[in-house]
Amino acid sequence: MNSTGDGRFTQPIMFASPRLAWELIERIISHSGDDRRTLYSFSLTCHQLRPRSLCLMVADVDIMDRAQVITFRDFLEAYPHFCPFVYSIKADPTTFMPFPLLYILPNLTNTQWSSPATPQPLGGLSLPLPLLTCCHKFGTNITSLSLVSLSSKTTQELCRVLLAFTAIKDLRCERLGIGGTVANGAVLEQRLRSQRLKLRNINIGYNVHETATKFLFDSAQSTVEILSLDITYSIISGPSALLCGKWPELLTLTLTVSTNQDRFEALIKISKEFHPSRLNEVSVELRSTVGDLLSWIGSDEGNLHLCSELDQTLLSYRHPQLLPFGHRRTRSGRKDLWSEEFAKYFPKLTERGLLKIASSADIALGHDDLVTALVYSPDGSRLATASRDCTIILWDSDGQLVHEWVAHTGSVRSLAFSPDSRHLASGSWDRMIAIWDVGQGSRKITTLKGHTEQVEHCAWSPDGTLIVSGSWDNTVRLWDTRTFQQLHLLDISTNDFYHAYFSFDGRWLILIGSHRCRVWDVGRGAMHINFRIAEGEETEDKAAIDEENEEDKGEGDEEDKDEKDEKDEDARPQCCAAALNLQGTCLATGYVDGSVRIWDVQTGQCLVFSRMHTRRVTVVAFSSDGTRILSTSWGDTPKILDTYSGTMILSLEGHTGGVGAACFSPCGKYVASASSDETVRLWRTDDGSCMGIFSEHKDAVWLSAFSPDGKTLSSGANDGSVVMRHIRDIIPVEDTSV
Numbered sequence: 001m002n003s004t005g006d007g008r009f010t011q012p013i014m015f016a017s018p019r020l021a022w023e024l025i026e027r028i029i030s031h032s033g034d035d036r037r038t039l040y041s042f043s044l045t046c047h048q049l050r051p052r053s054l055c056l057m058v059a060d061v062d063i064m065d066r067a068q069v070i071t072f073r074d075f076l077e078a079y080p081h082f083c084p085f086v087y088s089i090k091a092d093p094t095t096f097m098p099f100p101l102l103y104i105l106p107n108l109t110n111t112q113w114s115s116p117a118t119p120q121p122l123g124g125l126s127l128p129l130p131l132l133t134c135c136h137k138f139g140t141n142i143t144s145l146s147l148v149s150l151s152s153k154t155t156q157e158l159c160r161v162l163l164a165f166t167a168i169k170d171l172r173c174e175r176l177g178i179g180g181t182v183a184n185g186a187v188l189e190q191r192l193r194s195q196r197l198k199l200r201n202i203n204i205g206y207n208v209h210e211t212a213t214k215f216l217f218d219s220a221q222s223t224v225e226i227l228s229l230d231i232t233y234s235i236i237s238g239p240s241a242l243l244c245g246k247w248p249e250l251l252t253l254t255l256t257v258s259t260n261q262d263r264f265e266a267l268i269k270i271s272k273e274f275h276p277s278r279l280n281e282v283s284v285e286l287r288s289t290v291g292d293l294l295s296w297i298g299s300d301e302g303n304l305h306l307c308s309e310l311d312q313t314l315l316s317y318r319h320p321q322l323l324p325f326g327h328r329r330t331r332s333g334r335k336d337l338w339s340e341e342f343a344k345y346f347p348k349l350t351e352r353g354l355l356k357i358a359s360s361a362d363i364a365l366g367h368d369d370l371v372t373a374l375v376y377s378p379d380g381s382r383l384a385t386a387s388r389d390c391t392i393i394l395w396d397s398d399g400q401l402v403h404e405w406v407a408h409t410g411s412v413r414s415l416a417f418s419p420d421s422r423h424l425a426s427g428s429w430d431r432m433i434a435i436w437d438v439g440q441g442s443r444k445i446t447t448l449k450g451h452t453e454q455v456e457h458c459a460w461s462p463d464g465t466l467i468v469s470g471s472w473d474n475t476v477r478l479w480d481t482r483t484f485q486q487l488h489l490l491d492i493s494t495n496d497f498y499h500a501y502f503s504f505d506g507r508w509l510i511l512i513g514s515h516r517c518r519v520w521d522v523g524r525g526a527m528h529i530n531f532r533i534a535e536g537e538e539t540e541d542k543a544a545i546d547e548e549n550e551e552d553k554g555e556g557d558e559e560d561k562d563e564k565d566e567k568d569e570d571a572r573p574q575c576c577a578a579a580l581n582l583q584g585t586c587l588a589t590g591y592v593d594g595s596v597r598i599w600d601v602q603t604g605q606c607l608v609f610s611r612m613h614t615r616r617v618t619v620v621a622f623s624s625d626g627t628r629i630l631s632t633s634w635g636d637t638p639k640i641l642d643t644y645s646g647t648m649i650l651s652l653e654g655h656t657g658g659v660g661a662a663c664f665s666p667c668g669k670y671v672a673s674a675s676s677d678e679t680v681r682l683w684r685t686d687d688g689s690c691m692g693i694f695s696e697h698k699d700a701v702w703l704s705a706f707s708p709d710g711k712t713l714s715s716g717a718n719d720g721s722v723v724m725r726h727i728r729d730i731i732p733v734e735d736t737s738v
Contacts, residue, residue: 055082055085058082058085058086059085059086059087059088060087060088060090061086061088061089061090062090062091063089063090063091063096064090064091064092064095064114064116065092065095065116066095069091069095069096069097069101070097072101073097073100073101076101076104076105077104080104083104083105083106084106084107085107086105086107086108087107087108087109087110088108088109088110088111088112089101089105089108089110089111089112090111090112090114091111091112091113091114092113092114092115092116093113093125093127093131093150093161094127096113096131098131098134098135098138098139099134099138102134102135102138102139102142103138106141107141108141108142109141109142109143109144110142110143110144110146111139111142111144111145111146111165112145112146112147112148112172113145113146113147113148113150113161114146114147114148114149114150115148115149115150125147125150125151125152125157125158125161126152126153126157127157127160127161132160132161132163132164133164135164135165136163136164136165136166139164139165139167140166140167141167142165142167142168143167143168143169143170144168144169144170144171144172145162145165145168145170145171145172146171146172146173146174147161147171147172147173147174147176148172148173148174148175148176148205149174149175150175150176150177151176151177151178151179152177152178152179153178153179154178154179155178155211155212155215158178158212158215159215168199169198169199169200169201170199170200170201170202170203171199171201171202171203171216171220172202172203172205173203173204173205173208173212173213173216174205174206174207174208175205175206175207175208176207176208176209176212177207177209177212178209178211178212178215198220198223199216199220199223199224200223200224200225200226201224201225201226201227202216202217202220202224202226202227202228203228204216204228204229204230205230206230206232206256208230210242213229213242214242217242217243217245218245221245221246221247221250222247222248222249223249224247224249224250225249225250225251225252226250226251226252226254227247227250227252227253227254228253228254228255228256229242229243229253229254229255229256230255230256230257230287231255231256231257231263231266231267232256232257232258232260232263232287243270243273243274244274246276246277247276247279248276248277248278249278250276250278250279251278251279251280251281252279252280252281252282252283253274253279253281253282253283254282254283254284254285255267255270255282255283255284255285256284256285256286256287256326257284257285257286257287258286258287258288259286259288259292259293259295259296259297259303260296261300261302261303261306264303264306264310265306267284267310268306268309268310268313271310271313271314271316271317272313272316275316275317279317279318280318280319281317281318281319281320281321282314282317282319282320282321283320283321283322283323284310284314284320284321284322284323285323285326285327286322286323286324286325286326287326288326289328289369289388289389290324290325290330290338290368290369290389290390291369291387291388291389291390291410291411293324294341294390294406294408294409294410295390295409295410295411295429295430297345297409298408298409298410298430299409299410299430304345307345307346308345310322310346311345311346311347311348311349312348314349314354315348315349315352320349320354321349321354321355321356322346322349322354322355322356323356323357323358324338324342324346324355324357325338325357325358328368329358329359329360330357330358330359330360330368331359331360331362331364331365331366331367331368331720332359332360332361332362332363333359333363333365334359334368334404335357335359337391337404337405337406338357339355339357341406342355342357343355364721365393365401365722366385366393366719366720366721366722367385367387367388367389367391367393367716367720367721367722368387368389368391368720369387369388369389369720370387370388370702370717370718370719370720371385371386371387371702371703371716371717371718371720371721371722372386372387372388372411372412372413372414372703373385373386373412373413373414373415373703374386374415374703374704374705374714374715374716374722375415375416375417375705376417376705376706376707376708376714377417377421378417378419378420378421378708379421379708380397380707380708380709380711381396381397381421382394382395382396382397382402382417382421382438383395383396383397383399383707383712383714383722383724384415384417384424384438385415385716385722386407386412386413386414386415386426387411387412387720388411388412389411389720390406390407390408390409390410390411390412390428391404391405391406391407391412392404392405392407392412392415392424392426392436392442393722394438394442395714395722395724397707397711397712398724399712399714399723399724403438403441403442405442407426407428407434407436407442408426408428408429408430408432408434409428409430410428410429410430410431410432410454411428411429412426412427412428413427413428413429413454413455413456413457414426414427414455414456414457414458414459415427415458416458416459416460416467417460418460418464418481419460419462419463419464420464422437422438422439423435423436423437423438423445424436424438425458425459425460425467426458427455427456427457427458427469428454428455429454429455430454431449431451431452431453431454431455431471432447432448432449432451432455433447433448433451433455433458433467433469433479434446434447434448435447435448435467435481435484445484446484448467448469448477448479448484448486450477450486450489451469451471451473451475451477452471452473453471453472453473454471454472455469455470455471456470456471456472457469457470457499457500458470459500459501459502460481460502461502461506461522462502462504462505462506463506464481465480465481465482466478466479466480466481466487466502466506466522467479467481468500468502468509470499470500470511474491474492475489475490475491475492476489476490476492476500476511477489477490478490478509478522487525488525490511490518490520490527492511492513492518499511499512499578500512501580501584502522502584503580503584503601504582504583504584505584506522507521507522507523508520508521508522508528508584508601509522510580510584510587510601512533512575512578512587512589513533513575514534514574514575514576515532515533515534515574515575516530516531516532516533516534517530517531517533517587517589517599517601517604518530519601519602528602529602529603529604531599531604533575533587533589533597533599534573534574534575534591573591573592573593573595574591574592575589575590575591576590576591576592576616576617576618577589577590577617577618577619577620577631578590578620579620579621579622579629580601580622581622581626581643582622582624582626583626584601585600585601585602586598586599586600586601586607586622586626586643587599587601588620588621588622588629588631589620590617590618590619590620590631591616591617592616592617593611593616594611594612594613594614594615594616594617594633594636595609595610595611595613595617596608596609596610596611596612596613596617596620596629596631596641596646597609597610598629598643598646607644608643608644608645608646609646610641610646610647610648612631612636612639612641612648613631613633613635613636613639614633614635614636615633615634615635615636616633616634616635617631617632617633618632618633618634618658618659618660618661619631619632619659619660619661619662619663621662621663621664622643622664623664623668623685624664624666624667624668625668626643627642627643627644628640628641628642628643628649628664628668628685629641629642629643630662630663630664630671632659632660632661632662632673633658633659634658634659634660635658636659637651637652637653637654637655637659638651638652638655638659638662638671638673638683639651639652640652640671640685640688650685650687650688651688652671652673652681652683652688652690653688654681654690654693655673655675655677655679655681656675656677657675657676657677657678657700658675658676659673659674659675659676660674660675660676660700660701660702660703661673661674661701661702661703661704661715662674662704663704663705663706664685664706665706665710666706666708666709666710667710668685669684669685669686670682670683670684670685670691670731671683671685672704672705672706672713672715673704674701674702674703674704674715675700675701676700676701677700678695678697678698678699678700678701678717679693679694679695679697679701680693680694680696680697680701680704680713680715680723681693681694682694682713682730682731691730691731692730694715694723694725696721696723697715697717697719697721697723698717698719698721699717699718699719699721700717700718701715701716701717701718702716702717702718703715703716704716710727711726711727711728712724712725712726712727713725713727
């Protein structure tokens, strides 16, 4: 019993929920305001959080079909106290019911009309007059209107929509099509003015037809104070021609542009010619990713000149700024890295502090785009990762960042350590292979030039005397690491190159493509064998495959044979994954039809055929002893197969998304798999049990690797994040020894 202090007693309250301060409630809700799933959970689990959560959940409503509109109307009629909390509605104009929604929602100020999926055919804004009349009567509180993924036959239809919302101050258009013009355009413009439609803010997003843009600019330029124009994908023949006239009230201009020569030239022309008297702030946002921007700058000397010209012309405005990341943010701690890099191309803006790079609150280290390569040094002391953002990061054996740098002017596609772990080779879409001394920092030793298309792969020979590189220019090149001169040029003649592997003794170089495997004798500098690895449906019989390869050997001239292959191989299932065993004697290949084959590298004989997957194979890998093969598929579970028979030993069930990466541990006792479900899993190979599920990543995971000593497991994801885990924290370290 509890005493009240006056001699009376009350029954104790059991299981009472804690009372939270209103300040704490507001902070919790505000922090999660953009996550509907979290708000929904709050509303179901916490009595105190429920009211505020529900209010935020109804503040911004999507009702894209008739059933949702009716359900939402019935909800508001049953719970009218929620009506004042509805501020924004996104709806399909063809199913929206302005009455009674506009009538019963006193604080509704923001409306977005959008098609439910792809842009509607012409006529999407051909709305009945009663609907527009109702919007005109009850939509007087609507001050912000967005038109997205819609189209109209003429500007007259667009004009009718604008006349229905006479109070709008902010207008945003995106993916807006116009079929044509009308003869009485001047009359429509005058009518808009007579209705006192005075836009203050116009935002023209991408894929807005030039006719619609010109109509809006001509109608509202006398009142607009804030203007945003995306000239990246806009259907505009001459963006600079649209920005003409006096624009007497314009204070702020934002231009969004892609890394395209024509658009950059238009941007520079606008900067030179468009100077309204009151214009104060001008922002230029580059829509492309940082990797695409650097690739574009490095692809042509003329693009570098355009950057220099933009660097100069923007300074003609009172308060300009350049945002090379657009609305995107770099990782915390990388701001200085990118500022230093872009200072090379925009030195004047950088010097004046007008190059703006925003960093996120995420303190996790990593790249700013997809991780494209992840490799350990042979001695296990370093991990190197590369990204589509053109950077390389070196990590120590504890997962701490050692050094990071912008390595190329193109996506870095491949990394390879030298056998002594002192040097790193990187292949890039800028058509270069760079050699780095990573003993102390990241000093560039040299650049290997010669490829005319993107470099997709590079590797060191076991003795460190050779580097092999493969490119989409249909060539494989061998380089001498003492002189860094090209030793051999192997013309594949068809766009068929995927990967190159040296045998463990360095005698053979195995070149694996989507249709053929070529074995190069490194010592003799000649082709040893060339056999077909992509076959038709009827070749599940290994004897049929071997017979066809025997016919290839007797077909005579190599060029004639390759020309014949080009004509008939497109119809064959392509090889999309490959791996060589440590001994260099067997090749495993995976195919788009879900099958896996094992080949004798020296003879070209097909040893095993297996079809354990129903969709494209993403990875094949040998265990260290070569007795088992790991295969993964985009739409199936990872499988462990017997190398000699092709029979399935284990199926590793658990991932809920496609598996894009998998590997054996050096000891062969474990398998790591990475998936689009944003997790990495660790499995035992003796019974298929899952030892751990790791959810550190917040995006699809495409790469995973064990260190050579098996003590750490690292992974890289689509968002650029890199995670290293110590196996000792998961299982006893003695179980992972090689």
